[in-house]
Amino acid sequence: MKKRVFWVGALLVMAGVAAAEVTPIQPDNPYVGVIKNYTKKDVEVPSLNSMGTITVPAGGWVEYRVWSEKFQFLGYVDGQPYHCATVQVDPEKYQLFCKSYDFLVEIRQAEPPAPSKKLKKRVKKRKVAATGGDILG
Secondary structure (H helix, E strand, C coil), X not given: CHHHHHHHHHHHHHHHHHHHXXXXXXXXXXXXXXXXXXXXXXXXXXXXXXXXXXXXXXXXXXXXXXXXXXXXXXXXXXXXXXXXXXEECCCCCXXXXXXXXXXXXXXXXXXXXXXXXXXXXXXXXXXXXXXXXXXXX
């Protein structure tokens, strides 16, 4: 009978350890943020909590949920990487439409560098040499 008690106790201890390892550590409430798209293209973003894809319309925005305080954001256009950013969550810092959000990701088109301004060549003025005599005189 003592052996049975020992085995039951060992199984309970092992079951407790296994349950602790399997359960992921996540906050109770996910962080909610906004992805704003300022480009003329629809950007696809993989969802972090499912196998789905979220499409951010051109010139639009969507709410996005994450469970970690720092994550890598990667948006795709036509299957090719388009926008990449590392996002740090800051709870209730961003205000949009009278609601507080934890992060904000802005997708903007890369602007080409401004063309260099060519400077005009400086014109050197020469002083007219003074003559010794008077013309009228």
